[in-house]
Amino acid sequence: MVLAMAWGWGCGRAPSSLEGAPFVPTSEFVVLAHVPAVDRDVRARERMALRQALARHAGQLDVALQLARVNIEVARARGDSRYLGRAQAALAPWWDLAAPPPGVRLIRATLHHARREYAQALVDLDAAVKEDPGDVASWLLRAEVLGVRGEHAEAARSCARLTALTSPLEVTVCEARVRSLSGHSRQAHQLLAEALTRRGHSQEAQTRALATLAESAALAGDASAARRFFLRALALDPHDADARAAFADLLLDVGRAREAAVVVIDHAQDDRLLLRRVLAENALGTSRAPELAQALARRFEERRLRGDGGLAREEARFALEVEKAPQKALRLALAAWETQREPRDVRLLLEAALAAGEPEAARPALDFLRASGCEDPVLVRLAERVRSVQP
Numbered sequence: 001m002v003l004a005m006a007w008g009w010g011c012g013r014a015p016s017s018l019e020g021a022p023f024v025p026t027s028e029f030v031v032l033a034h035v036p037a038v039d040r041d042v043r044a045r046e047r048m049a050l051r052q053a054l055a056r057h058a059g060q061l062d063v064a065l066q067l068a069r070v071n072i073e074v075a076r077a078r079g080d081s082r083y084l085g086r087a088q089a090a091l092a093p094w095w096d097l098a099a100p101p102p103g104v105r106l107i108r109a110t111l112h113h114a115r116r117e118y119a120q121a122l123v124d125l126d127a128a129v130k131e132d133p134g135d136v137a138s139w140l141l142r143a144e145v146l147g148v149r150g151e152h153a154e155a156a157r158s159c160a161r162l163t164a165l166t167s168p169l170e171v172t173v174c175e176a177r178v179r180s181l182s183g184h185s186r187q188a189h190q191l192l193a194e195a196l197t198r199r200g201h202s203q204e205a206q207t208r209a210l211a212t213l214a215e216s217a218a219l220a221g222d223a224s225a226a227r228r229f230f231l232r233a234l235a236l237d238p239h240d241a242d243a244r245a246a247f248a249d250l251l252l253d254v255g256r257a258r259e260a261a262v263v264v265i266d267h268a269q270d271d272r273l274l275l276r277r278v279l280a281e282n283a284l285g286t287s288r289a290p291e292l293a294q295a296l297a298r299r300f301e302e303r304r305l306r307g308d309g310g311l312a313r314e315e316a317r318f319a320l321e322v323e324k325a326p327q328k329a330l331r332l333a334l335a336a337w338e339t340q341r342e343p344r345d346v347r348l349l350l351e352a353a354l355a356a357g358e359p360e361a362a363r364p365a366l367d368f369l370r371a372s373g374c375e376d377p378v379l380v381r382l383a384e385r386v387r388s389v390q391p
Contacts, residue, residue, distance in 0.1 A: 180215055181342055317329070
């Protein structure tokens with residue numbers, strides 16, 4: 001799923017509080033928290049059959065592409081990056097080609113995107129849309145990557161290219177995502193709310209729209225609306241780890257750590273979701289909090305040993321909120337800023353600079369907010385705090 005996102009957390013001022021009684025897990029929510037074993041069995045059999053077919057006839061591009069796609073989907077569903085490596089391995093004969101056969105560029109870009117290697121992803125996506133200007137998936141992913149990098153105008157141009165190629169809702173989701181990333185979440189919300197009133201949307205398009213609506217509502221400070229949209233999005237796609245992480249972040253922001261723990265409790269294999277579990281258990285002061293924190297610290301160390309810096313943002317947040325090491329958090333937040341500039345990266349850099357007593361280090365985030373004309377209240381207030389303590 002291209003347009004999936006996670007945002008919110010921590011030390012800044014939270015969105016408006018959630019309305020109603022505290023959320024208590026029900027049979028409806030259990031569906032959101034568990035992946036049926038039969039589903040995993042079906043996927044495992046499919047992967048095995050594809051691997052066997054590829055082993056019998058090496059060099060079958062169609063089989064290799066399908067195996068790569070299945071592994072990417074499993075990686076997304078389980079939050080297990082090892083399946084990304086398996087997807088790459090399936091494409092080994094074509095992986096390093098400057099001009100690979102059709103289909104390889106998009107898979108290669110998808111893997112780079114998943115690893116937050118955005119510059120490499122753009123090389124393939126620029127070539128892919130040049131080779132096939134009607135490639136909807138490549139235009140969508142290109143818009144997403146550019147939006148994450150903070151190149152909002154170019155991301156919007158990618159969305160515009162979709163107008164004659166796909167459904168109006170898909171185009172609207174793309175445009176709304178860019179507006180949300182640029183700090184105009186109320187505009188994004190208005191666009192999508194209107195589009196969703198029309199009938200005939202596919203389930204995938206509805207899921208993307210709901211996840212984007214949830215994100216924009218959180219950014220705009222409407223926690224109650226964000227909660228409703230997150231629940232609807234996860235009901236349609238329980239495998240959306242980004243939406244699940246964002247929902248947990250929202251709950252943490254408004255002081256509902258116990259509910260946040262429920263959202264992620266069965267997903268500890270995903271380092272991003274384990275971080276939310278650690279934050280929730282830490283907020284609750286449970287006996288398991290230190291053990292979980294140690295486990296996550298080991299995972300971060302293992303990633304560093306592998307040369308994998310893809311979770312610098314998450315490690316920065318861990319350093320800031322769990323380890324209480326603001327200087328380390330600031331260093332990691334600045335490293336993450338080099339490649340990605342989503343609202344969550346802006347917020348993290350501002351928070352880390354404040355905690356470290358180095359408000360001037362947040363200058364890149366302040367300049368970015370000014371250039372984008374950001375209107376989102378949480379970021380605006382946090383930026384004002386940083387400016388107020390600058391010399």
